[in-house]
Amino acid sequence: MxxxxxxxxxxVVPFYNEQDNAVLLTEKIHESLAGYNYEIxxxxxxxxxxxRKVVKGMNDKRVHLIELKKNYGQSLALAAGxxxxxxxxxxxxxxxxxxxxxxxxxxxxxxxxxxxxxxxGIRQKRKxxxxxxxxxxxxxxxxxxxxNLDIKDNGCALKVFTRDxxxxxxxxxxxxxxxxxxxxxxxxxxxxxxxxxxxxxxxVSKYGLERVFKVVADxxxxxxxxxxxxxxxxxxxxFGVLLIILGGLINVYLLIVKFxxxxxxxxxxxxxFGLMFILAGIQLFTIGIVMxxxxxxxxxxxxxxxxxxxxxxxxxxxx
Numbered sequence: 001m002x003x004x005x006x007x008x009x010x011x012v013v014p015f016y017n018e019q020d021n022a023v024l025l026t027e028k029i030h031e032s033l034a035g036y037n038y039e040i041x042x043x044x045x046x047x048x049x050x051x052r053k054v055v056k057g058m059n060d061k062r063v064h065l066i067e068l069k070k071n072y073g074q075s076l077a078l079a080a081g082x083x084x085x086x087x088x089x090x091x092x093x094x095x096x097x098x099x100x101x102x103x104x105x106x107x108x109x110x111x112x113x114x115x116x117x118x119x120x121g122i123r124q125k126r127k128x129x130x131x132x133x134x135x136x137x138x139x140x141x142x143x144x145x146x147x148n149l150d151i152k153d154n155g156c157a158l159k160v161f162t163r164d165x166x167x168x169x170x171x172x173x174x175x176x177x178x179x180x181x182x183x184x185x186x187x188x189x190x191x192x193x194x195x196x197x198x199x200x201x202x203x204v205s206k207y208g209l210e211r212v213f214k215v216v217a218d219x220x221x222x223x224x225x226x227x228x229x230x231x232x233x234x235x236x237x238x239f240g241v242l243l244i245i246l247g248g249l250i251n252v253y254l255l256i257v258k259f260x261x262x263x264x265x266x267x268x269x270x271x272x273f274g275l276m277f278i279l280a281g282i283q284l285f286t287i288g289i290v291m292x293x294x295x296x297x298x299x300x301x302x303x304x305x306x307x308x309x310x311x312x313x314x315x316x317x318x319x
Contacts, residue, residue: 004105005112009038010087011104014077015055016045018095020202022054025097026063032101039064042095043081046071075171078179082166090166092159092179097201098127099158103193107160110191117165117188120151120180121158121195143181151180151192158195236288240281247277 011029015022022042029040043066044052055065066080082090089111093099099121107119136155144150155177165188169179184190251274254265265271 002105003035004109005089006037007088007112008086009033009036009089009091009108010041010081010085011038011091011093011101012041012043012078012081012085013093013095014043014045014074014081015047015051015095016071016074016077017047017049017051018202019047019050019054021095021097022051023058024201025095025101026058026060028097029101030062032104036105038062039085039087041066041081041084043077044068045073045077075176078176079169079171082169082171085163085166088163090161090163092157092161094157098198099156100196100198103158103195104160107158107193107195110193111160111162114191115189116191117162118180118183118190119160120153120190120192121156122153122192123156123197124194126197127199139177143178147181147184149181149184151190153192154178154180156195232291233288236284236291240283240285240288243277243281243284245281247274247279247281250274250277 011033013025018025026040029038040060040062041064042055044055046068052065052067055063064084066084068077068080072080078092081092089108091104091108093101103121107121110116110119136153140152140154143154157176159179161183165183165186168186169182171179171182175182180190250270254268254271254274257263258265
């Protein structure tokens with residue numbers, strides 16, 4: 001096997017009730033990464049079966065087990081594993097053996113040799129039910145159309161990250177499904193490669209239709225962050241001004257009716273709407289100003305900059 005890097009790799013895998021898959025997955029990772037320097041980080045998301053016992057029973061020095069105090073969900077389980085990871089490259093994958101560890105060396109090659117920040121898989125001949133496929137296709141379509149980020153398979157868990165990008169990701173809710181978009185927002189250079197996909201080896205899927213609504217809500221939040229996080233006044237302020245203008249036009253019309261034609265306007269619902277539009281517009285504009293001040297405070301108090309620098313070159317040499 002052609003080993004493309006001597007750097008430490010961290011393979012992060014969230015586990016929830018995967019007692020029948022843990023040993024086989026570990027064996028496949030060892031087989032696929034022979035010759036590499038790596039650690040395996042299993043994050044047990046408060047399994048109710050014997051997953052923790054099985055992992056501990058392997059007595060494998062490469063395997064780290066993080067046990068969460070309660071079931072937080074896949075996003076926070078991933079976040080815990082990434083925070084613990086020490087590798088220069090951090091690899092994420094599912095624990096149900098649908099992802100194939102044998103794809104990792106090729107993906108790693110793109111990250112190391114071609115200087116990509118994220119290498120993400122596109123599942124070929126996906127072995128999932130329609131309950132999982134249809135919402136996934138809808139979400140992928142919406143992300144492509146709204147963000148202009150042409151990611152064909154946002155839901156593929158098999159990904160290779162550089163350490164810097166992985167550590168900057170803020171995962172919560174169902175954000176693990178949009179982890180590639182989060183990396184893109186951090187300025188990551190992204191490569192997509194076809195990967196194998198297998199039917200679940202054992203256990204049952206934890207995916208249900210109720211998660212579709214969570215995914216949609218998280219995607220809307222991401223889109224807001226992408227477009228307006230640094231300048232919220234551009235969203236709230238514009239809507240506020242439009243409502244004020246609309247309310248003003250309504251009231252001007254009513255004044256003309258009142259004083260020009262002598263008609264009674266006190267009982268007209270349109271008067272209420274005009275006043276409500278003006279008040280709502282003022283509130284939205286005020287919210288935009290307050291959020292603008294909060295964003296400035298956020299960056300200044302934590303000495304953060306609203307940009308990320310990948311590399312600085314001075315006289316032809318990186319510094």
